Each structure stands twice: as C-alpha cells, then as structure tokens.
Amino acid sequence: MNDEKVTLPNPKNEDIKIFINGEILPRNEAKISVFDSVVQGGDAVWEGLRLYEGKIFMLEAHLTRLMNSAKVLAYEGVPSKNEIRTALKEVLQANDMHNDVHMRLTLTRGKKVTSGMNPKWNQYGCTLIILPEWKAPIYRSKGLKLITSSIRRNNPQFLDSKIHHNNLLNNILAKIEANYSRVDGAVMLDMNGFLSETNSTNIFLVKGNKLFTPFADSCLPGITRNLLIEKVKSVGIDCSEKNLSITEMYTANEMFTTGTEGEIAPVFEVDGRVIGNGEIGAITKKIQKLHLELIEELGESII
Numbered sequence: 001m002n003d004e005k006v007t008l009p010n011p012k013n014e015d016i017k018i019f020i021n022g023e024i025l026p027r028n029e030a031k032i033s034v035f036d037s038v039v040q041g042g043d044a045v046w047e048g049l050r051l052y053e054g055k056i057f058m059l060e061a062h063l064t065r066l067m068n069s070a071k072v073l074a075y076e077g078v079p080s081k082n083e084i085r086t087a088l089k090e091v092l093q094a095n096d097m098h099n100d101v102h103m104r105l106t107l108t109r110g111k112k113v114t115s116g117m118n119p120k121w122n123q124y125g126c127t128l129i130i131l132p133e134w135k136a137p138i139y140r141s142k143g144l145k146l147i148t149s150s151i152r153r154n155n156p157q158f159l160d161s162k163i164h165h166n167n168l169l170n171n172i173l174a175k176i177e178a179n180y181s182r183v184d185g186a187v188m189l190d191m192n193g194f195l196s197e198t199n200s201t202n203i204f205l206v207k208g209n210k211l212f213t214p215f216a217d218s219c220l221p222g223i224t225r226n227l228l229i230e231k232v233k234s235v236g237i238d239c240s241e242k243n244l245s246i247t248e249m250y251t252a253n254e255m256f257t258t259g260t261e262g263e264i265a266p267v268f269e270v271d272g273r274v275i276g277n278g279e280i281g282a283i284t285k286k287i288q289k290l291h292l293e294l295i296e297e298l299g300e301s302i303i
Contacts, residue, residue, distance in 0.1 A: 012134045019091040019130035036127055037109035041117050044108035044127075044166040045069035048260045051092065051101035051132075055299025057260065059085075061223045066107060069164045070126070075109055077125025084128065089302050091130050098303060102135035102261050106166070135261065140288060143268030143280065144257065146198065148246060149174035149186035153196035155218040164220065174199040185257075187249070187270060190218040195244040197222075201262055203244075204228070206254035206276075206283045211239040224258040227294060228287065235290050237283065246271075254281030264288045 008014055018030035037043035047062040056062075063081045070078045079087075088103070106129040112121040151174040154161055174186040178199065187203065190196045197203055197219035204225075205212045211232060213225060232239045249255065255267040255275045264287050266280045 010134045016131075016133060017091060017094045018132075019087050019128070021128055022087075024091055024094045030131075032108075032127060032129070033111045035112045035115065037112060037122060038106070038127070038166060040112060040115060042165075042167045042169075043073070043117075044106055045073065045075075045164050046107070046166055047105045047164065049088075049103040049105055050260050050263075051097060051103065051302070052099060052295050052299055054098050054301060054303040056088070056103075056302050057295050057299050058223050058227065059300040059302070062105070062260075065164055065223070066105065068162075070107060072160075072163050073109070073165070074119065075107070075126055076122070077110065078107070079126065079128055085302065087128060087130055091132055092303055095132055097132055097134070100134060100136040101132055103133075104131040105129070106131070108166075137263050139262050139265035141280065143266050143278070144185060145183040145269045146185050146187050146267060146271075147178055147181045147183050148271050149177050149188050149199070151177070151186075151188060153188040153190055153218045155191050161216075161218055161220045171199040183269075189246075190214075192243075193245070195246070195249060198257055201257035201259040201265070203249075204239075204256050204258065204287075205244060205249060205252040206281060207248070207252055209237070209283070211237050211283065211287075212242045212244060212248075213239065214244055215241045222259060224260060224263075224291070227298075228258060228291070231290060231294060232287065235286055237286070250275075252276065254284050256284045256287065264291050 016027050017024050020030055045066055047066050049062055050057050108127040109122045110126045111124040113123055114121050151170050174188050178186040185198045187198055188196045195203055195214045202222045202225040229239050249270060250273040253276045257265045266284050267275055268278045
C-alpha cells in the first residue's frame with residue numbers, strides 16, 4: 001500500500017527510530033530477516049512498557065517476565081537485563097522521548113539458517129527489537145464498551161498464558177469479533193465459561209465494596225493486575241481472585257480493565273448491558289488515583 005494512503009494514529013510516529021540488535025534505524029528502514037523465528041512461526045516473547053517523565057513503570061518486573069518466558073521457550077543467546085536497559089536508554093535518547101511513550105519490547109528466538117520450526121536451525125542468537133511510539137493514555141475517562149467473545153482463552157493444557165508469547169491469534173480473533181460489533185474489545189472466557197480477561201487486558205469487577213478478579217488459570221497474570229491485588233488494601237479495599245460468571249459481570253456495580261498500555265480503564269457496557277450506572281464508579285476512581293501514585297513510586301529512571 002502507498003504510504004500516502006496510510007493514516008497513523010499519531011503523526012509524530014512517522015519519524016520514530018527503532019532499535020534492532022544494536023542498530024537504531026528510521027521507521028522505514030527498520031526490518032528483520034524473513035528467516036527470523038517471529039516471521040517463521042510467531043516464535044517470540046514480548047513486553048509492553050510505558051514511559052512517564054523519563055521513568056519506565058515496573059521495568060524490573062517486565063524484564064523478569066521476559067526472561068522467564070525466554071527460559072521456558074529455551075532461547076539461547078538471550079541479552080541480559082542490563083543490556084536491554086542500555087538499549088532502551090539509547091533508543092529513547094535517539095527519539096528524544098521522555099513522556100507519553102509506549103514501547104513494544106520484542107525478543108525473538110532469532111534468525112534461522114533455513115526455514116522450519118526446529119529450534120536447532122537458530123544459530124545466530126536472539127533478535128531484540130524495541131519499538132517506541134508516542135502513545136498518551138486515553139482510557140482514564142473514556143468508558144469502554146465490550147462484547148463477550150466466542151473465542152476461548154488458552155489454558156495451560158494447550159499454550160500457557162504465563163509465557164508472554166507472540167502467538168496471539170486467539171486474542172486477535174476475539175478482537176475481530178469486537179471490531180465487527182463496533183465496540184472497544186472482547187471479554188474472553190476460560191474453558192469452563194468463567195471470565196478470563198479481555199483480548200488485551202485483565203478484568204476487575206466491583207461487587208458492593210469488594211474487588212474481584214478472575215483466577216490466573218488461563219489469563220495472563222498481568223503486572224498491573226498483580227500490583228493492584230497487592231496494593232489495594234492500602235486504600236481500604238479488599239480484593240479476591242474468584243471464578244466469575246457472565247452474570248456476575250453484567251450485575252457488577254463497577255468494572256474496569258488493567259494493563260500497562262491502557263492503565264485503569266472503566267467499562268460502561270458489556271453485550272449491551274450497562275455496568276452499574278454507566279459511569280466511572282467511586283472505587284474505580286480510587287484505583288485510578290492509587291495507580292497514578294504507584295507510577296510515581298515505582299518508575300525506574302532510564303534517561
């Protein structure tokens with residue numbers, strides 16, 4: 001497609017620079033080999049990072065999850081955390097980025113010597129990609145509309161969600177359903193029909209004055225999710241993991257989603273049912289305030 005016909009969500013990203021294996025390249029020159037494992041089989045792991053005033057939120061936790069995912073998949077030639085920190089600093093400085101930035105950090109098994117799924121053909125070591133973009137938070141006040149997807153979230157019998165992998169086709173199929181329904185996203189259920197997560201975020205429900213979130217059996221135990229479970233008691237809110245049904249979702253007093261990119265996003269409607277009174281609830285506002293305080297407290301200076 002002709003670039004002149006493409007509309008970027010943020011025009012500022014037209015001239016971004018991207019890190020690939022030690023090189024910092026302009027957007028239109030940032031490419032990887034057709035022999036790379038992410039092209040051959042979606043064989044890669046990733047993290048989404050957000051930059052606030054020169055600090056990356058929960059960077060150590062994200063890097064630990066990246067390393068754990070790479071270990072499970074038996075990657076070789078994995079860069080160290082410090083090497084990745086250096087790469088992050090270099091690419092952010094090259095773009096003169098300090099705030100309102102989201103970064104897609106991707107680690108692939110690397111380039112193969114011939115096509116095929118066998119990891120023994122990977123003899124070059126991993127490929128590290130850092131894609132920083134100008135993406136300001138947009139969901140702090142915008143209420144989401146969701147549907148319930150017909151696509152079930154993977155459970156550990158098939159592909160464990162604790163591996164933060166690039167095989168996202170089931171999530172993408174759920175998002176396609178949401179697009180056809182002209183809503184923001186899709187709630188995915190586990191194999192037993194309980195809530196798991198949305199196609200891209202974790203789910204929390206407010207029932208009375210208590211907070212509930214699905215067990216992390218099939219959903220990704222997200223970093224923001226885990227942090228809130230740990231920290232909400234400090235503001236007088238009880239939080240429990242629980243098997244949650246669709247009925248409990250429809251009848252919740254409040255609902256919100258969590259994620260590094262989307263932060264704390266209120267949900268106003270699911271499957272045409274208004275959640276609560278269709279506005280940002282008091283507890284959701286309280287959680288958003290707590291989250292902003294945690295961003296200030298737990299950001300790691302990188303620039």
